[in-house]
Amino acid sequence: MADRERRRVLAEFLRSRRERVTPRDAGIPAGPRRRTPGLRREEVAQLSGVSVTWYTWLEQARDITVSRQVLHSLARALLLSPAETRHLFALAGEPLPAPEAERRPGQGPGSALQQLVDALDPHPAYLVAPNWDLVAWNSAERGLIGDPADREPAGRNLLRMVFTEPRMRTLLVDWPGQARALLGQYRASAGRHIGDPSFGRLTAWLCAHSQEFREWWNTHDVAEFRSVRRAFDHPRLGRLVFDYVKLAAVDAPGTTLVSCMPTDEETARKLPELSAYGSVRADGPIGATGTTGATGASRPGEVGGTGRAGETSRANGAVGVVGVAGTDGGVGGAGGVGNAGATGPVEGAATAS
Template sequence: MLHSLAGVLRLSPAETRHLFELAGHALPRSTGADFDVRVLQRLVDALDPHPAYLLAPNWDLLARNRSETGLIGDPADGRVPEHNLLRLVFTRPRIRTLLVDWPGQARALLEQCRAGADRHAGDPAFEGLTADLYRESGEFRTWWDTHDVADFRSARRTFDHPRLGRLTFDYVKLAVVDAPGVTLVSCLPSDEETAAKLPELGRLAQQHPLASPQAPADR
């Protein structure tokens, strides 16, 4: 009803948020699908050779640059990469070998997901995502049932890359103000060895092109 009223009054996004606050209701969070991702794709691309990606509230990868593709997409695989970060981490075997501390990193992502689950109550797509992962992944099922939650914290992740060896990054997440719930994640090399290998990530993505995540498939 409040959304309809905002539409009739032609309220701006800021005015709509204020209306919801006055009514004592939380404004439903964006899925990330209602803004033009191309506007931020240019920013993500400009961060090359540092890996970077856009993440929707439902954990869909809305965009990423070549270096991110070179980092998380196995160039020798040739398969279309998964468009959802949680599905990618919990259902793709190669990610288990790519992330040096897979259990710790995967559990941290799941706890962040659970922390925001109440904001997706009644969302069939999100409920379908967690139901699928609960069925398909024993680790997801075990950790989900602990009910542990956590906020995002800047983290250091080490990768055992099939072509470039050890790569270590510090992850930084930034909020996109005009797309509530959408975040920009940038990966900064934590040592000189990783920094020296950054140009190779983009070259690997060019040699073995993978599908863009800009249009997540319907589920």
């Protein structure tokens, strides 16, 4: 009974969409003496590359099989919106099309979602696509894992970062356990998006560049996301522990919001500093804020910028200390000047090697 009702609703939906599209909309001649509102069945069949008989059976709610390829063709012929396309697939009993295929190339998360991610700061937060591409992030997340914008677009992917960037192995406490759990979630997501080329490309790349990914992928282990506790050994702030919470972004199908909530007072106390560290990294190679220096110059021979005044005025305007020298031998900057004119201690000595 349920299957018969689903076919009936599908037939009614197709008829309503067909009657809405005019020949001019579809780019075909209208011809004389048209009595049918919208397109004729034979016109939809021709535009979709199927037989007239088969399409007629579909509108008659016959018990026939519809492939994903035909559904995509019907969606194009009937000029369906992304929401209508998902509805069509749902009525046909097929897995929903990959959201990536529905977004225009280069389309961002939308201003409202980006504002939400920013508003969660100083709690680390980010938006992630089904294939674990990072779509948006805030300053605290940047301070935690580094700035995704520093990577090429294809490298802004959590799986690529976790499995191929050496520093992630020291940042993540229990790297093997966390990495394997992420891979299991990724495999489950890939199973829901069979035919999406972005998953195939990413899986092939990871198998070629990570021995652990290749070995664990072949075990076929799957896992679903659940709220999980993750610990980090941050190079500047030490141990940070978060509970991860994941929410669906309804107005961006397939995209999810992940927010990190501190599990202890020590981590909560460090959040403003983590966000400030991320903001400094986004601004470029400058000195740190407050009592901890952010990374200074990262190119050989470059001079670290001037340290900023501390965000909290514990000593009546004492200055911020200087940023650390760059990893390739840059020179630390000078101490900044606080509101009261006191000069801060210089901790950004050169570390040229």
